Every structure is written in C-alpha cells, then in structure tokens.
Amino acid sequence: MMPTLTLALKDLRLLLRDSRSAVILLVMPLLLILILGLSIGSLFEQKPDDRIRVSVVNLDAGLSESHTGFPPKPWSQMVLDDLTNTGNVRVELIPTREEAERLIRKGDRAAVVVFEPQFSDFVQRCSFVGEPFTHDPINPLYRDGILTREIGVTILRNPSQLVAYSVINQVVQVTLMRVVIPWMIGRAFEMIGTPPFMDRMEQYIPALKGAYLIISKQTIGEGIQKGIGGFFSKYDFTGKTWAKLTKSEEPPAIAENRSAYEAPDGSVRLNRGAMRYQVLVPAYTVTFAFFLVLTVGWLFVAERRHGTLIRLRAAPLTRWQILLGKLLPCLAVSLAQGFLLLLCGNLIFGMSFGPAPWLLLPVVVCTSCAAVGLAMLVAGMARTETQVAVYGTLLVLMLAGLSGSMMPRDLMPETMRQISRVTPHAWALEAYGQLLPPPAEPGQPPAPPPDTVDVLRDCGVLAGFGAVFLGLAWWRMRLD
Secondary structure, eight states: OHHHHHHHHHHHHHHHHOHHHHIIIIIHHHHHHHHHHHHTGGGGTOOOOOSEEEEEEEOOOOSOTTOOSSOSSOHHHHHHHHHHTSTTEEEEEOSOHHHHHHHHHHTSOSEEEEEOTTHHHHHHTBOSOOTTTSSSOBOOEETTEEOGGGTTEEEEEOTTOHHHHHHHHHHHHHHHHHHHHHHHHHHHHHHTTSHHHHHHHHHHOTTHHHHTTTSOHHHHHHHHHHHHHHHTTTOOTTOOSHHHHTTOOOOOOOGGGEEEOOOOOOOOOOOTTOHHHHHHHHHHHHHHHTTHHHHHHHHHHHHHHHTHHHHHHHSSOOHHHHHHHHHHHHHHHHHHHHHHHHHHHHHTTOOOOOSOGGGHHHHHHHHHHHHHHHHHHHHHHOOSHHHIIIIIHHHHHHHHHHHTTTSOGGGSOHHHHHHGGGSHHHHHHHHHHHHSOOOOOTTSOOOOOOOHHHHHHHHHHHHHHHHHHHHHHHHHOOOO
C-alpha cells in the first residue's frame, strides 16, 4: 500500500504544480458561468411564450370632441382591444416612432405597426356607400384584406426578417378586418329604409310612388330593413362590432396581453441568486469535471517522455497498484474541483444549495469517479500530447453537447433526452436538477423536495460508468 501512496503523492505534486490544470479545472468554468450569466443567462429564466408579439406605436389623434355615437373610443383603441383580447397575441406599446425605427434598424423588431394621427378619422369615413350618402367615403378593401395606407396605418419592417414581418402583417390584417368591416356593414345597413335610400329606390322601382298613397315612405323603409335583417337571421347587420354582427360573445379581456415597451438600461449586473445560476453552475461543474481527461493525459505523456512509466514496470508493483496510484491524486483533484465550483456558485453567484444539500456529496463523488475513470482510460491509451489534445477535447465536447451540459435539458426534445443517457453527464445533470431546483416565483409554492431514491439511482449509474471506464483503463493501459 505504501508504494501506491508514494506514487499517488508524487502525481499529486505534479498536478498541483501544473498551472494549466488550475486554469482549466477551476478558473475557466467560473469565467464561462459569469459570461453566460451576464450575456444570455436570462434565456434560462424565460418561460416559453407562444404568443406573437405585435409592437405598436399609437399616434392616433382620435375623433373630434363633438363626436357622438359609435365608436365610444378612438378607433386605434378599438383595434388594440381586439389585438389584446386575441389569445395568441401579445401587444407591445412603443412610445415614439423614433424608438420604433431604431428597433427596426437594429434588428430587434421585425415589424412595428404605426397608427398615424389621422387613423380614427380615416376609419370613420370607411364605407360601402358612396356619395351623396356618405361624405368623402374611403374604400379600404382590396384583394388581400385592408389597404393599410388608406386608413392611416404604416407598418415599419426590417427587410432581413420578412417571414416574421409577414406573420405580424397577417395578424394585423385579420384584426383590422374584424374591426373595420362590421363598422362598414352596420353603417350601410342603417341607411336602408332612410328617406335618401327610398328616394334612390324610386329611380329603380317607380311604382313605389304609388305605394306611398297607401303606406307611408317611412313604414315601407322600415319594412325593407326588417325584411332584409330577418332574411339573414344569423347576423345582426346593425351591430358595428364583430361580436354583435355575428351574434357571438365578446372575447374575454386579457389584460396581460398588453404591455409597455421597456428599453434595456444597458447596465451589466451579476444578478446574484438568479435562476440562471441554478442551471449554469451544475452544468459547467459537470462539463469541466470531464476536462480532467486533458490534465491526466498530459501527465501520462510527460511521464512517458521522461521514462517514468518504464521504470514503474521494473518496480514491484502490480498493474492495479499503478492504476490506483495514478487514480487517487486525480480523484482528489476532481473532488476539490467539484466542491469548490459549487461553493463558488453559492458565494459568487448566489446559487442555492437546495432543500437537501447533503445529497450533493454523493453526486459530486460519483461524478468525479466517472470523470476520473474516463480520464484514466483516455490517458492510458494516448501516446502523444497531440493525441491527448485532439481526442480528449473532441470527446469531452461531444459528450457535453450530447448530454445537455451546454444547454438546458428542458429545451431538448424527448428523444434526444433519452439518447443523452448514454453519457455520464446526463445522469449527473438529472441529479443536480432535482437537488438544485430554480427558486419559486412570487405567489407560487416552493419546488417539491428531491426524490432521494432517484438521486441515489443516478449516483449508482455514475459509479457504474466509473467502474466500466476503470476496467477498460486497466485492460488497455500501456506503460511503455
């Protein structure tokens, strides 16, 4: 046993003397966590939002103060209400046209809808009926829906995001048709039976003049309107909204679908305790545990170059003793790395240790066993530093990408999550996922306690990976 411990202490001194190891195993993961937390870390906290964002600048001056009747509010508000109450749409109100144009230029928005100052006036003049029944009427209809420029709507667009622009344009078109067409129908139907309407009908049906001797013009006009309305009994042509026209219920108001645009303040904050660190810290703790492959590989190559391994063959040591002597210092370094990264995650980034911090101990230990086992396997087979750098780096990055260490596993398709279980990383991440849940949102209950059986099962699988890797390392180890 003493020769094994002597060998282990010698390798431990070599590992601690190598400054590259400290940078790769401790400093690099902390830097990556910091950079990702500051740059794209908020993506880890955003809930999936299937709603289509429609950004709007409302410059509408509204109707004149003398206006009475329909609509009870400016037409821009009628359109915004329809958009807001559409379940899959999120309305964002941008305060100025200049801000909207800046967002378009930067590519932050694919399209922005602008209600020009004359919007309410133009919509109020939309009509199926021409002069002299309607003063200066506007026909906004064309093949694809509403001709936006005729009613004072401008849609700013980013030419590099035409698909997103097309989607937003279609959403706006549908809303405009639901608002404008019922108004035009209701307005036209109200004119049926009125004296100007009956005067025009006399040009086509001269016998009406004789009918007036028996029935008044007003009575005939009201009868015509009621008759047409009764023929289309499933519709109310006097209604000027989509719900009234189609005799359907008004959609429920969805206040959360409308919000004001919030410009980013441009400041850089660490946001200690944010949910992102509950994902980033364990993910990169697992990823860099397996970077031990490079450190151990370089150590083996250096010993081969100096002839140390050849001398070990002449010593009274079995293959298992040599393997154990190499393994113990690597395991010590890996354990120190894992616990230090979790501690730094708590002290620097405010990561919570969860409701059962004691279970982190077996997870770190078993993850280190799997990482050390893989490191011994690769290091024992590699002959040169180039082989260590190429094979080790490709293997570590491939396993990290496949397992979900580089992105939240929740975003991976179910099939991919099942495939990722061929890697030890995936089992470690599942254990950490139970032990380090995200903080509960205000008003929401805290996460349930971790399932100890599941966590210990994950640890058992990790230990199994380590045993298999070590068995292969013993079988394939080359000491020449």
